[in-house]
Amino acid sequence: MERGGEKFIEAAQFRDKADDTVRYIVEPLLETAEGCEVLLALMEPLAVCVAGCAPSTRDFVAERLGSITALEHEAGADVRTSLSRAWKITLPEKADDGK
Known part of the structure; x- marks a missing residue:
C-alpha cells in the first residue's frame, strides 16, 4: 500500500468505500509503529477517506489517535499531531486524573 501510494488508493477505490477503508485499513494500522x-x-x-467516512467512524479514529501514546514509539505525539491535522480531526481531551 505504501509503495503504491496515491495511485494504489485510487485504483483500489478506497475513496468510494471511505467508511470501510477507515474501519478496516486505517484503524488497524494505528495499532503498530509500522x-x-x-x-x-x-x-x-x-x-x-477520513473526511468521507461516517461521523461515528471519525469519532472512533479520534479516540484511537488520542491513545497512540500506548505505542512504544517515541514519535507518538508527532504521529497524533500530524494525522489529526491532515485529517482535520479534533483529538479528545484527556481526562484530568487529579494531578
Whole structure:
C-alpha cells in the first residue's frame, strides 16, 4: 500500500468505500509503529477517506489517535499531531486524573 501510494488508493477505490477503508485499513494500522509510519506516508491521500467516512467512524479514529501514546514509539505525539491535522480531526481531551 505504501509503495503504491496515491495511485494504489485510487485504483483500489478506497475513496468510494471511505467508511470501510477507515474501519478496516486505517484503524488497524494505528495499532503498530509500522502501521503509523504507513499512515504518515499516506496521510494526504487518505484524508479524503477520513473526511468521507461516517461521523461515528471519525469519532472512533479520534479516540484511537488520542491513545497512540500506548505505542512504544517515541514519535507518538508527532504521529497524533500530524494525522489529526491532515485529517482535520479534533483529538479528545484527556481526562484530568487529579494531578
